[in-house]
Amino acid sequence: MRRSLILAAVGMITLSLLMLISAALAAPEAAPSFQSIGEEEPNNSPTQANPIDLNIQVLGVITQTEAGDPVAVLDTDYFVLNTQPGLRYVADLTILTGEAMKLQMRVSDANGGLLGVSTASNSSVQLTWDAPGAPQGTVAYIQIRKQDVPTMTVDTQYQLEVSLWSATATPTRTPTPTPTSAPNPWDAYEQNDTYTTAYVLPVAVSVSLSSEDGKANFAPYNHLPDDDIDWFAFYVRNGQQYQAYTSDLNDADTVLQVYNRNNSTTPVQSDDNGGGGFSSKVTWQASYDGWYYLRVSNNTDTTGTYNLTIAEVGVGTPTATTTALPTNTPIPGADPDADGCENNLNFDTACIIAPDHTQTFNFVPAFPGVDNDFFKLWIKPNLIYECQTSDLAPGIDPNMIVYDQNRNAIGGNDDIEPGDLNSRFAYYAPYEGWLYILVGYGNRTPPNIYNSDYDLTCEISVPGQPSATPTRTSPAATSTPRPDATSTPTSASGSPVPTTQGGNGSADALNIRPMATPTPRPTSEAPSLHFVPVDMLVYYDANSDRSPGAGEGIAGVLLMAYDTATGQEIAQGFTDELGHLEFTAAVQGLVRLRIPYLGISYVVGQDSDTVYVRIAPGSTP
Numbered sequence: 001m002r003r004s005l006i007l008a009a010v011g012m013i014t015l016s017l018l019m020l021i022s023a024a025l026a027a028p029e030a031a032p033s034f035q036s037i038g039e040e041e042p043n044n045s046p047t048q049a050n051p052i053d054l055n056i057q058v059l060g061v062i063t064q065t066e067a068g069d070p071v072a073v074l075d076t077d078y079f080v081l082n083t084q085p086g087l088r089y090v091a092d093l094t095i096l097t098g099e100a101m102k103l104q105m106r107v108s109d110a111n112g113g114l115l116g117v118s119t120a121s122n123s124s125v126q127l128t129w130d131a132p133g134a135p136q137g138t139v140a141y142i143q144i145r146k147q148d149v150p151t152m153t154v155d156t157q158y159q160l161e162v163s164l165w166s167a168t169a170t171p172t173r174t175p176t177p178t179p180t181s182a183p184n185p186w187d188a189y190e191q192n193d194t195y196t197t198a199y200v201l202p203v204a205v206s207v208s209l210s211s212e213d214g215k216a217n218f219a220p221y222n223h224l225p226d227d228d229i230d231w232f233a234f235y236v237r238n239g240q241q242y243q244a245y246t247s248d249l250n251d252a253d254t255v256l257q258v259y260n261r262n263n264s265t266t267p268v269q270s271d272d273n274g275g276g277g278f279s280s281k282v283t284w285q286a287s288y289d290g291w292y293y294l295r296v297s298n299n300t301d302t303t304g305t306y307n308l309t310i311a312e313v314g315v316g317t318p319t320a321t322t323t324a325l326p327t328n329t330p331i332p333g334a335d336p337d338a339d340g341c342e343n344n345l346n347f348d349t350a351c352i353i354a355p356d357h358t359q360t361f362n363f364v365p366a367f368p369g370v371d372n373d374f375f376k377l378w379i380k381p382n383l384i385y386e387c388q389t390s391d392l393a394p395g396i397d398p399n400m401i402v403y404d405q406n407r408n409a410i411g412g413n414d415d416i417e418p419g420d421l422n423s424r425f426a427y428y429a430p431y432e433g434w435l436y437i438l439v440g441y442g443n444r445t446p447p448n449i450y451n452s453d454y455d456l457t458c459e460i461s462v463p464g465q466p467s468a469t470p471t472r473t474s475p476a477a478t479s480t481p482r483p484d485a486t487s488t489p490t491s492a493s494g495s496p497v498p499t500t501q502g503g504n505g506s507a508d509a510l511n512i513r514p515m516a517t518p519t520p521r522p523t524s525e526a527p528s529l530h531f532v533p534v535d536m537l538v539y540y541d542a543n544s545d546r547s548p549g550a551g552e553g554i555a556g557v558l559l560m561a562y563d564t565a566t567g568q569e570i571a572q573g574f575t576d577e578l579g580h581l582e583f584t585a586a587v588q589g590l591v592r593l594r595i596p597y598l599g600i601s602y603v604v605g606q607d608s609d610t611v612y613v614r615i616a617p618g619s620t621p
Contacts, residue, residue, distance in 0.1 A: 039077055046112075046141045049078035058160040059096075062103060062146055076145040081162055083140050085133035088165035091142060093158055094124045100156040106143040106188075115140065117190050120197060122156075128165055146200070187305075188213035189230065195259065198231035198293050205378040206311035206354055207234065210248070211460070217305045218252060218298040228303075230296040234310045236286035241314040243354060244294055245281035252304030256280035259293040268292070272299070283313070311354030314341065334366040337450055341373065342366040347407050350374035350436055355385070355460050363396070363441055363452040375437045377458050379429040384594075386601060387437055387458040388416075388424040395447040397421045398439050398454055402599060405433035411599040426594060426601030529586045534561070534604055536593070538579045538613040548612060553579025557597060557613075564603065565589030 039060030043050045052058055063075045083089060093105050102120040105127045109115055118127035131140065144158065189209075192199040201207045209216055218228040236242055246254040257267040268284050275281035278299075286292065296308060334342065341351030343366040353359060353375045365371035379385055389398045400423035401412035413423045427435065439456065446452040536559060539552040557575045562568065565588035575581045585591045591604045595613065602611060 043078050044076055046078055046080070046108075049080035049141055052079045052081055052142075052160075052162065054081070055163050056161065060144065060158055060160065062101070062144065062156045062158070076143060079142045079144075079160065081140045081142065083131035083138055085131055085138060088128060088130050089140065089162060090126060090128045090165045091118075091160065091162045092124070092126050093118070093121075093144065093160050095122055096157040096159055097155070101146045103144055103146055103156060103158060106145070108141045108143070110139050110141075114186065114188060114190075117186070119191065186219050186228075187216045189216055189232070192231045193229050195231055195293055195295075198233040200233045201235075201310070203235045205352065206309070208307060208309040208356070210307045211380075215248065215305045215307050216296070217303055219303040228298070232294045232296070232308065232310075233291045234294060236288075236290065236292050237312070238286055238289045240312050241283065241285050242292070242310065243281065243283045243313045243357075244308065244310040245275045245357065246279045246296065246306045246308055247275065247356065248305075248307040249278055250305045251300075251302045252306050253278040253299035254280045254306055255297045255299060256282050257295040257297075258282050258284050259295065261288070261290050261292070267295070309354060309356065311357075312352050313354060314351055335364055338362070338364045338366045338371075339373075341375070342371075344374045345372055346374055347376075347403075347436060350376040350434075353377055353437075353456065353458060355458050358390070358455050358457040360391075360453055360455050361439070362393075362454070363446055364449055370440075372438060372440045375439070375456070376434045377437065378433070379427075379435045380432045381429050384426055384428050384461045385435060385458055386424065386426040386461065387456065389422045389439065389454050389456055391453070391455040392421060393446070393448075393451050393453045396452055396454055397441060397444045398423050399442050399444075400425050401438040401440075402427060403436040403438070405431060405435070407436060413600075424601070425599055427599040428594070428596035529588060531584050531586055532591050532604060532609070533582075533584045534591060534593070535582045535610045536575070536580070536613065537611070538575050538595075538598075538615070540615040541617060544617050546614065548579075548614075553577070554615065555579060557581075557595060560594045560596065561585055562592040562594065563587040563589055564592050 036057040036059060037052075039058060040050050042048050050058075058079065060077050062077065081089070091105055091107070093103060095103060100122045102122045103125070104120040105116075105118040105125065107115040107117075107127060107129050109132055113132075115132070116127050116129040118125045129140070131138070142160070142162070144160065146156070189199040191197055201212070216230055218230075234242075234244075244256060244258065246256060253273075255270070255272050257270045259267050269282040271280045271282045273280065280296075284292075294308070294310065296306070298304065339361040341361060342364075343349060344351040351374065355377060361373055363371045363373070377385065377387075387400065387402070389400065392398070397415075398421070399412070399414050402410045402425050404410055410427060411425060413425045416422050416424045423439070425437075429435070437456075437458070439454070441452075537548055538554045538557045539548040540554055541547075542552055543549060553575070555575055555577045557579070559573055559575070559581055560569060561571045561583070563570050563585075570585055570587060570591075571583055573581055573583065591609075593602045593604060593611065594600070598613065598615075600613065604611065
């Protein structure tokens, strides 16, 4: 309601002033009419953009309730304008608030391609662009966002007006359209070439460019033959440990530097190749609540691309050199050989880990006893998070259990498959918040506790796209039953959690409900398809005999099948009243089964497979 009143007041004041000015300057004939409209929330994305017309005064507000407020940091306004290919347009942005933050305009086409970026100003700014033709479409999306780091507690009111460009020196000027054959060379974060124009990232525990507006590049926005320096601002909490690293480099050699809010010429941390290869990685501890700045530069004279990830990884004093382990505040009397996340023995002391990054831990307890390693990962809905151990020390056999934000057990995994002692668990996130991961060794005490290292990686993927999880190199024989896991993982309260069981063992007569599989579209260039029959049964093992029995099948469990060669979903269906589902998949590679409800990800054999999904007694499916 407060925003509506502000817009109405600004509209009335602006309208009155313009009417007085028009009356004073008007010729004897009637003054031209104009229209003023107000912004309508929500319009924080291109899909929510407010439609506008030429020569219309649009009144809007960028909210800033208090410094560091996540909602305020994310507030941005989108408008959409119908354009004609080949014509040049100009947008004028006027800031109406006396004490205001700097605002910036960005214009993109229907496909998200950047058409222009203005400078940032707290008074007025203008942006001109040429409307492209097909296939970019005939609309332009105008984004208004704050460019500087917010330090004030006022809302910034603005006026936007878009018109056709006209040159007074050449009234019949023919505009030069932007070539449609080549995309604009700069990334979506320009202009962020200086400390004062740093791109403000959302307030979050973990942020990655690949999850925001895509990877950045080193193409200078001004097209001059100088280096493109990229600056980003990230909000931190006092006393917390942070890690930033570049990854997914393509034709680039990054240098990463961290600066504090004082704009000092000396970086807090700096690194060239500490992230492996040409990637960079820095770790630092925040000394205040507020913004830190990251400067990314390129050692080579290329326009390559990179991804940048920043995450809160713990508390404590950072070391002078980067390390793969988070460094906590030293615990008096603790074993010095314990890993940097100790003492993370429960949910409340869980160690924060960053996505898409491998870290090394061990089972050395900080104090005498059993070392259970609790971790937590910040997740967002509609994404798949797959956590896996790797690079096990000799004799190490880990066990993984995963919990939701309410600390309820979702599921777990002991061995990925017979012979592979690593644990892997995939989860389709339905919420935004913490996901807890417990890694332990159960009753399998390592032979040498001081040689008990393991790596942990949690990767993010989008449903329907290829997963980075390695698959089996040799398919399981269809005639040999696949034994159940050697040990059923248990939750902190002792309740077992779901495990997968495969095999071609006998079962009672079942009612079969085939799952429809889309017919693949043949192409002359695509690899040949092969057919993989899959037979799945989900059951609750009430009598704990580790085999399905009468009345133990679970109905209504969603199964999703993917082709590992293309990453595309090929079929999905639900188990029938007996917990059974059977289908044949036409794939180029292998078939990956995902059961989102149980958090299970499983790759079936090359020719066929029978999969039993056992819910152990004590676990409520």
